Amino acid sequence: MTDTASTAEQPEAPAPDPNAVQVTINGVAHTARKGQLVIEAAAEAGEYIPRFCYHERMAPVGKCRMCLVEADSGRGPAVTVSCMVQVAPDMKINTESPTVKRMQEGVLELLLANHPLDCPVCDKGGECPLQDQAFSHGPGESRFVEEKRHYEKPIPISELVFLDRERCILCDRCTRFASEVAGDPLIHFTSRGNNTQVNTFPDEPFASYFSGNTVQICPVGALTAKPYRFKARPWDLDQTESTCTSCAVGCRTVVQSSRDEVLRYQGVDNDAVNWGWLCDKGRFGFEATNSESRLQGPAIRSGDGFTSVGWNDALDQAATLIKAAVAAGGASAVGVIGGARGTNEDAYAWARLAHDVIGTPNVYAHLADALRSEILEMPRATINEAASATTIVLLAPDLKEELPVLYLRLRDAAEKKRSRIIEFTARKSGLSKYAWKSIVSRPGDEVEAVRQALTEPEIAAQIAKGDVVVVAGKANLAALGTLQTDAILKVLEAAPGAKVLPAYRRGNIVGAVQLGMNPGPGGNSTAKILADAAAGTVKCLVLLGVDLVSDFPDAQTVERALSSGVSIIAVDTFLSPTAQRANVVLAAAAAGEKNGTVTNIEGRVQTVAQKINVAGTSRPDWMIATELAARLGKDLGFTSVDSVTEAIAASVPAYADITPTALKSARDGLLAVPTPSASLQPSGQQAEPANGYDYRLIVSRELYDLGINNQMSPSLAGLARGLRLHMHPSDLERVGVADGASVRITTERGAKVVTVHGDAGLARWTVWMPFNQPGGSVNDLISASGLVADARIETV
Amino acid sequence: MTTYPWAAGYVAGDRPQIVTSRFHYEDSYTLERYLASGGYEGLKAALAKAAPAVHEDVKGATVLGRGGAGFPAGTKWGLTPAGKYPRYLVVNGDESEPGTYKDRLLMERDPHQLIEGCLIACYAAGLSQCFLYIRGEMALAHERVGRALNEAYAAGYVGKNILGTKFSVDIALHWGAGAYVVGEETALIESLEGKRGEPRLKPPYFPAAIGLYGQPTIVNNVETLSNLPWLLCNGVEAYTAIGTQTSPGTRMVAVSGHVKRPGVYEIINGTTTFRDLLYGDEFCQGIRNGNELKAFVPGGGSAPWFTPEQLDLPFEGRLVGAAGSMLGSGAIMVMDSTTDIPKAALSLTRFYAHESCGQCTPCREGGTWLERILSRICDGHGTSSDLDLLIEVGTSICPGDFPHASSTKLGLEATPFPYKMTTICFVGPSAYAPVHSALTLFREEFEAKIVKRTSIPVTVGH
Amino acid sequence: MSRLNAANLEIAREIMSRYPVVRSATIPLLHLSQEQNGYVTREAMQQIAELVESTAAEVYGTASFYEMFKFEPIGKYCVNICRSISCHLVGGDDLVEHAEHVLGIKPGGTTADGLFTLEAVECMAACTEGPTLQVNYRHRFRVTHQDFDQLIDDLRAGRLDAEIPPHGTLARERQHIPADKAAGNVSPDTPITPAWMEAAQ
């Protein structure tokens, strides 16, 4: 603020800011902003007003009464709730008058009256606003001699969160969060007056993907997270800011550790991305980093098992395999797949190795679960642009399941009536109930659904208002994304200035693709690389943190590839089902163990930070790539993470400004978006008409699945809901089965018996199954290579 | 001057009857009787004028709100943001303030009068839909108002194109489920939205601007609305001819406690004094058993107490406010010389502690704490420091001077109403009001209950 | 049968139709469920949540705020004696004690035969007629101890069945808005000036 004032030396006085409101705070003049709350204006003026219920990201409720001040708007000092009342011109705010002090002492004494005062055994002790306030504003000793309120000690309100009602001060933060921010009002105040408490509906857990946030925003120790309970005291924790790589939203986090173990993630409030929130998968997924099953060092296959070897041996072996493949089939006989789980530096180093050193075009970060990378070359919307667009068009997977915090942001846009959401989907999503229009159609009919919708005057008029953002992603893992892409292009045609926010899921998928984990001239997609491996033309696979066996939506192709005699180099943090098939396993550093940058869906480059030492001798990917390159006869020239970051800036146009120095002063990171180019053309293809006998199959992900990180995080491992099949209730009737019974599903790839449930959110003649769930996989039923996938459903 | 058995507690008299004129008919609640006694004529008179003219009438007559705050209805209607629609009417029939008993009578004895009042209000203020919220525990009132609504719909007085005009409005009968605080208008709205009855903060949630479903909403008391048919039939002049300029018309007051003839009286506003009421022949006829008057609560359980010194005050809001209390909901509770003052204070404080919605700290924690201290004093377990503690806890709810009446005997100067408060609504302070009055006026009675002991066992069982 | 039965479900839908925002029907539907079962069941709350488009936790949060809702079976007759100031001044507390003695239970308790639940409650708007009580929300005024004994006798003997239905039933006549007479809901989202106001402008 002061910078601009001093640099802009303008001769004439600037026009008075229409948003400025002059107030006095404790006798000192201060310029506040119109509509600003007194508590915020005071904070800006350096006067911290104590508070418990107020939270910047939620509607104020003024319940705890801790923030009372005196404000005089011309009629004498009045008791004023600073978290609810906005500044007014010439308001005289007093935050330290005797009345204010008396009120603060009074409220604190009353808050503590029924509080157990068990700070020494409380997780929150040391970082507890109540404890801090009691020291600085409290009356000293309690005069409350009565018996306190008693409740059963901590009760689990979900798989992840415990509630201690005796410590609760009823500030309404967790409950407000649940209904206002998460849209999961599954915890609520119950009873009244002195018996008021927070609780769930009896025996119905607070099953929210966002439950961990309530622990973070609880101003006392009433809510505690299972993964952190009794693990450490705040003063033992050491912390650093980083970015969550659990999905591609890129939430800012603080990573906290003690004795070289990551203990807690907290959301950081940044305006651009997550507003302080995290999903539970992101928040608690750090457990995987600490897992005992982590690879501790490189290994090479010997017979059915592996032998631990030193890095030199392992890298030599890897180099040998690559050279042999090139010798036998040329450079394109090497396929390099993955890279979305690492940093930009990791991806860039591997891409250089693949494209420049080995010279193969067969490089790809996608696993047939995303729309083609050209999406990234369209005019890109930021998350903030999407969450404030006049119209948001969703042609994407269920964001609540795949990009949870993006879901929160878009939900907020709809709830606060900033934006109207038009959703095209084959199955109602988490956002459907907030959508202005939610148009459900069968897979295969998506282009037609868009075409028709656009002819509706109401929708056409809405689109014509401009400021449209299309959230674009692949909604169905059982099919190619071609028709989805065509539908997206159809929307863009009707809304020429529209921007696109890609709904890519994997942590650093955007960074990986933008930095070269993308096919070179003549190169192929992952599915084709695998098919070529099966056919013997691809002879060596380098797998960068990908678990093809569980994570690729075509098990048959994967199996054929892996058992074809292809040599496999797996760079991973765990010995995943795929890594178990490798010839060489190179142990990679995990999140929290390395520095670098990542790029989120909007192209925002943010830093990730090393907080603890690597597991065993594992190494960051960029280092592994660099050393492997050396063994293949080329020096990539990377000596440190920063040197890779600088190399990216020097050679990738979109990243030109993204240097280590620039990143240091960019609190919200920096955008790296390629110059738009219109390289995607509609395919014009049409799905085979449905034959009136088969059901269209849709397969998509849920937040919790058998993903290796998820499974290696004990708190999350049990949350996957399991394999099942959904169909429209009338289709259930047609098949003649009851909800909860079993049916046989048969596809071109095989058959399976699964439990079936009615789901009115599906189009008729459509069935849905979740991907990568316990209780049997679905990837052996699908191929992801057709425009649509059909299945037969029969009783058993 | 009979107490009619079918209007338990109501005492008529030789005074103007604006809202109780039909109470003496046994079938006063039927449409037939209503029509036979001038019913729906006020509505017709209203519909004959343009809506703003009706609004002007209500403004001109200064119809004061009868729910507690005494705010003029016409002025309140004018506070809705111009041109913002829809607007709603919510009728406050939640009557639960200790000592208050009038709205239930009006709903049970003359539901059509209330319905007609609602219609006039909706017409005048452009309110598109009306919700008539009746306290849950009033089964008979539901039945009577429900039946009256069914009759009125059938006869075309409510609903679509009322009496063949463009005026259309639905009145939905809604009922509560037992929570005093829901009588507070913003809590009433929350409750009507299907939520917990927690008062909203004003500002910004002034119902006239942001009310039901976030829309401009008028909340009026049953008695307030019941005044409108008479007003429209008889005109502004006739209305303002009764009472005083600042307090025109009549008011229903309930006098309970230690008087010879407790009852609900429709009195002339502004001129009737407390002495008239408590001692007058046509009213309560003096204190029972020939006892002395010790104190009285002039305006519902939350009002600071008066003593015989304030008997000559008239029933006029501003004067009563300046004297250190309020008229509130028109409920007077009379305590004679036999009254155990600490116990009476406990009864009142317990009420408000029990009825706290629980959202603000000072009320939730402070109210209960006050109740606990009072009950241990009444049980003989109090200590001398408890009396100061009561004031201290009270000060955490109401910082600064608390209103009280003057007393020459105690050398007290009146501290005018209202008070400062740390709470969202008046329930918190109301828990303290009786404690403060009782302690200020009758401290010796508390002291007499305190066994001379300076410390008490750490926990007191219940 | 603890969800709403078919007849009540129909009543529920009619009640819901009277509100522009369906969640407003929460409390009336809770009463309906209490009328059907004598108390509010878990299943009813879940069902109401579906009907009014909220969650069971929200419905329970609302329901548990209000005193009239019971979450476990109580007596056929809920006898509520007022203990607030006006009744207190004229013997309300004595009446509670007497009732405890007669019924052999403390406030909050239910007699072994399941007939009576006793509650000491706050002001019930009959302050000039204390001591006051309600049986299933039907008032009794100036209740002497003899009156109380008689009342209990009468209830036991079923002599008041015509006047006092079992716990849960409030009004026995419901509001019904005939479709052809209804003005219709006015949704908060339709900023329409009422017709008669337009004429006035």
Ligand SMILES: Cc1cc2nc3c(=O)[nH]c(=O)nc-3n(C[C@H](O)[C@H](O)[C@H](O)COP(=O)(O)O)c2cc1C
């Ligand atoms: C705690 C509290 C309880 C109240 N209870 C009632 C009540 O039971 N009935 C009522 O009409 N007004 C009650 N009021 C007053 C209402 O908030 C509101 O002022 C009134 O309904 C407005 O109607 P009026 O302007 O016609 O008086 C209460 C206010 C408070 C603060």
Ligand code: SF4
């Ligand atoms: S003062 Fe009491 S009743 Fe009123 S809002 Fe606060 S807690 Fe609720």
Ligand code: FES
């Ligand atoms: S912070 Fe303002 S009332 Fe709680």
